[in-house]
Amino acid sequence: MGIADQFKDKAQELADQAKQKAGQGKDEAQDRASQARDQESGSSSGMKDRARDAKDQARERFDR
Secondary structure, rough: OOHHHHHHHHHHHHHHHHHHHHHHHHHHHHHHHHHHHHHHHHHHHHHHHHHHEEEEEEHHHHOO
């Protein structure tokens, strides 16, 4: 095997590694995005609960 073949093999190996890491980065970004959406929906439901509690308290005060 000549030096040129060794360089070609190494270049191919590095290109494959780069593709793998790019794919992993994409997967991690998708995971972070889904986690952010989950947290956002959780906080909006918390806000709905607080609004519902405030409404109930106002009704109780009005009914007295």
